[in-house]
Amino acid sequence: MTLNPRLNAFRDDLADARLEGQVAAARFVAGRPARVTAAVAPLRRQPRADAPLDTEALHGEAVSVFEEDREGWAWVQLAADGYVGYLPTGALGQADPVPTHVVIAPRTLVFPGPDIKRPPLGDVPMGAAVRVVGEAEDHNARYALVEPAGAIVIQHLAPIGQRSPDYVAVAERFLGVPYLWGGKTASGIDCSGLVQIACAMAGIAAPRDSSVQEREVGTRLAGVEALQRGDLVFWPGHVGIMLDGERLLHANAHHMMTAIEPLAEAIARIAAKGAPVTGVRRLAVG
Structure with a gap:
């Protein structure tokens, strides 16, 4: 089985000690526990400020640090969703004390x-x-x-541990927020980031990528008929949240913000670009 490098810390020269025997690397190290001290920290694909933004780490988030001081960057794995990438070293501090x-x-x-x-x-x-x-x-x-x-x-x-009773209501609070690839805050957010943060506030663990959310979150429905509030609709590389049986809430590059539109219009517009609906999932809530 090929491991996903976004969710497993391994490179040719260095890898997570937990992966020894599963991947080839020149050296294996145990991750040092740390915590994000910046308000928001960019997790980038390479140790450069102009590298693609894969996601964002939020203040107080726990991480494992495998390499530090790579020209001001640390190679880390986020504890909450397992994402691997490079954070600015200045955004990190001690793992203790634990947030409340x-x-x-x-x-x-x-x-x-x-x-x-x-x-x-x-x-x-x-x-x-x-x-x-x-x-x-x-x-x-x-x-x-x-x-x-x-x-x-x-x-x-x-x-910590107190849950919102309605993850869709949480997502609605991001209406009008600018679209940002890799973003997951009210300053900028993408489609899967919106799903992930809204679910997290309701105590529902959701992966970071829409493709993984489509495989792992909730249960699969047969199609877009008889949808209800909270159902997730997926396209290649995209996901939206149903507000009810007809309207979709999603962070998207068409509106360049988190917007509400009729699901039928979204399906037609995205299908015209050659991307049909690939799945529908229903979350277990409550």
Whole structure:
């Protein structure tokens, strides 16, 4: 069986020690646990700033580091979905302490203290994980105090493990977000990134690529008849989420944003480019 290099860390010169005996490499190493400390970090196909963006790693995400200081890049594997690629070394920090909460708003601001009138330190996206060490309150809001130093309004966070009851409603919050190949935040997102982050917020594990989502997420349906809210419709290299029996929500390059359109129109437009629907999947939710 040929291993997928996007999901298995191996090169001719270096490989994950867990793959010894399965792949050929000059050297095998155990991955060092680390965590993303940047708000969002690009995971690129090669260790260059102009290399293709395969996906994005979010603040607090756990990674295994196999090689560091490759001209400012680290070769890593993401713990959540197994994606392999190169992250900027400056975006990584220690694996501990472990985060306690996750961001549930599309984006939230991190203030230097419990005061919304102070200039924010920055922002973090939905799905980012933070460690809450206390709470505070002023006349404007209640805040979670997060490490290493900052405050986030408490309604934008939930304890890790708490699930959204409707992953489609999560996906709808990205309506109008610009299309970005490899993106998975409210600053830019692609079709499979939209499915993955929405599912994650509902406690549903989804692979990163649409082709793998088509094989592994939910159960296969016979066709596009009798669709319901939450069903996934697949084309070669593309996926969309049904809002109901007729309308499709998808991050797509035609609208260059996350948009809603009748499924029939999407099927006709994409078929005109030689790409028919390849599958429909229904997720087990609740």
